[in-house]
Amino acid sequence: MRKYAILGLTWLFVVAGIIAVGSWQGLHTFSFAWVLNFLLMTALLAYTETLQPALQSDYFETKKWEKGGTVYRWLGVNGFRKLLVWIGWEKLNKTSRPVKKDRAALEQLEYKTRQSEFGHAIIFIVVLVFGTAVAFFYGIRESFWLFFLNVVLNGYPIAVQRYNRPRLQRVLA
Secondary structure, rough: OOOHHHHHHHHHHHHHHHHHHHHHOOOHHHHHHHHHHHHHHHHHHHHHHHHHOOOOOOOOOOOOOHOOOOOHOOHHHHHHHHHHHOOOOOHHHHHHHOOOOOOOHHHHHHHHHHHHHHHHHHHHHHHHHHHHHHHHHHHHHHHHHHHHHHHHHHHHHHHHHHHHHHHHHHHOO
């Protein structure tokens, strides 16, 4: 019961934070787009870590056109991965969750790719809705930061997970 209370309080904090920053900075600013993305990441991380959903949907299965990763390489996933190394994200991730070379650790890592992709996909949709609303009410130019950060903070991470998962599944097979 305690974990549900903490989860509820986290989501309440996130909603209050989004409303506060939106009211204070405006829905069209870089700071609102940044805070929206990171508060939503906090909420989805709390959800996935607390409830540990199975994430067994067909959506997470590798599609035929994805198997080689050509599409993702063409979209610049390798450049984005290098950016993550350059800013220190990979080092931070490896320090907090080191990867062991046994089957259970690889299965857990494969699950984490689905968990991460699920969170980023939900956030992508929510931010897309915000961006569309801002574009509709205030104009396309005013929604630039929402759309730009959505692609960088959610679109590319989804692509990275979809690029990495087939490689992990091949090792596990």
